[in-house]
Amino acid sequence: MPAAKKTPKATVPVEMKRPATINDIARLAGVSKKTVSRIINHSPLVRQDTREKVETLMREVGYSPDPLARGLAFRRSFLIGMVYDNPTAQFIVNMQYGALDSLRGSGFELVVHPCDSRSPDYVDGVRRFVQQQKLHGVMLVPRVSEDPALAAMLDSIGMRYVRIAAVSMDRPERMVVTHDHDGAAEVADYLQSLGHRDIGLITGPRDYRSSIERTGGFLSALQKRGIELPKSRIVEAGYTFESGVAAAEKLLSGKKRPTAVFCGNDEMAAGVYRVAMREGISVPRELSVVGYDDSPLATRLWPPLTSVRRDTRDTGRIAAAMLIQPEDDLRPLASVRPHLILRDSCQPPG
Amino acid sequence: MPAAKKTPKATVPVEMKRPATINDIARLAGVSKKTVSRIINHSPLVRQDTREKVETLMREVGYSPDPLARGLAFRRSFLIGMVYDNPTAQFIVNMQYGALDSLRGSGFELVVHPCDSRSPDYVDGVRRFVQQQKLHGVMLVPRVSEDPALAAMLDSIGMRYVRIAAVSMDRPERMVVTHDHDGAAEVADYLQSLGHRDIGLITGPRDYRSSIERTGGFLSALQKRGIELPKSRIVEAGYTFESGVAAAEKLLSGKKRPTAVFCGNDEMAAGVYRVAMREGISVPRELSVVGYDDSPLATRLWPPLTSVRRDTRDTGRIAAAMLIQPEDDLRPLASVRPHLILRDSCQPPG
DNA sequence: CTGAAAGCGCTTACAG
DNA sequence: CTGAAAGCGCTTACAG
Known part of the structure; x- marks a missing residue:
């Protein structure tokens, strides 16, 4: 029948x-x-x-409301966007894992949106994305998080967002601050305490906020301990392995080499390792090296690299949690602290 | 007014x-x-x-249809899900970039869904995810792509999917095949052609299809060239750096060492480098090493690692493209070919 | 080739 | 504390 x-x-x-x-x-x-x-x-x-x-x-029947229907009625989807430019793979993935930690069970899902911030119309591309999808909110990951034009656009269309950046640069409830200044300062203190006085610095691009903060934090902490780096000891690079190699070649080619080098990230530190290996400079006996990120690379290299850990997964977790909170509940500015992980790439100068 | x-x-x-x-x-x-x-x-x-x-x-007004409303009426969203377990960060990110290459401009967006395939109810978790979101389709990335229970569940609820795997294990229009067998065979041919006869193999877990294929491809190609590896030259590991270290310790501890080692992925090859460094074994002079993945790590290590490249971005691109094609247009089975990238980690045996 | 009616599964005013 | 009506922006039958 x-x-x-x-x-x-x-x-x-x-x-x-x-x-x-x-x-x-x-x-x-x-x-x-x-x-x-x-x-x-x-x-x-x-x-x-x-x-x-x-x-x-509802439990018995296994009912769960249709996000499409709710979204249509609310005029807003249950999607959180993650917008980023070009960080390292591990950074992106950790940020995603963190965001999903907060989203799990909440009914929200994560939509990823890489973009090219050098393209002239990328802000417009992000606008179309968030507007068309009627996103509930967006996470802005460095370096796009630092772009005032992007934030202004989102503000103008009333789109909720959270910016992840080295320093606060927006209303507190829109910021997760990573305090790169402090992380770099800790490196300076450590190298000074080991006895290093002639120190090299390989920075990221000067227009990256993270790079500005790491450089500033490092130099000012050294200064406080009575160490002033000459210009020749500071080389700007591009946060990539290749640029790290080029910077290291410059820094290590003179007849008097620094006894330690701090690199704005681990990729560039790997570049220093490469040059040191080629030139027969022993790490850490003749050259101490410190990185930033504490990426998997840090432990794959030999000797294992001392590096500043940033709890990226935590950062992502906090940012996503802020976005799905009720709007009337204004949370204080959230932040996550970096800290130095000691391995075998440093020792007192010979 | x-x-x-x-x-x-x-x-x-x-x-x-x-x-x-x-x-x-x-x-x-x-x-x-x-x-x-x-x-x-x-x-x-x-x-x-x-x-x-x-x-x-429509162009003048800047109109674009609301995906929420269309989704509600169609009873299906404009979202593609990407489900994965725990591959390396670079692999995930490349897969995402590839998928987004195909999705860009199509009106579809990518929702990421990592999960833990060892958890007993992970299939159910994926079901809730795809069903609640009314996904348009899902990309299944190794190793979850290899799970027949997951595919069966998706089939039973009528959810469209594409599996990315080392060999075909489903209807052609649901597969992107990566031919890991061939990639590993190329390594075998290369090492044999260099003159190696006593060769070690560090495999991934025996229940990973990729590992089975790479192992099988390597061994059968060696056999074809008259080389039979004794059991003692084959060590199973877990695709991780640490497991690679442990495997290398076993393989390199005997009094007669192999002259070359093929590793199931780059992470484990980095483990071999680590042990070789510690034991004072020179790569490639005393030991040739080959990896699989051609990850960034391959060029960060010293000496730069010869490795099999898999075009993961391409793979993601193809998989996503298959999912958003009209259903009546049955495409032939898609595949992507690995190939060996020669660097400095191999030479004829001393 | 084109259109009027009904419906997708929810929520927002508006009443009570 | 609870409900009937209207609507969110689309599409699916069903007619013509």
């Missing part, structure tokens, strides 16, 4: 071909769909026993 | 506060919304001049 076309009124069909809708729940529970809606949205305006009855029913 | 509440009939408002809807376009163009809908969905049942008129208007 033909199967029932309408769900029978009297029974609770735990297994249904067609997924349950708010109407099914309302009918089965004997309440209006508006009441079910209130429960879905955690409105306090529902009697406790009604709430419990309906919630039990 | 108060701004118009209704859009004036006579003019085309290029800039509107409220984004244009299908109704605005229909009214402005003097056609029904159904006709506009037909144009959005590329239906052939529209007169050419009507189509052009409406398309021009």
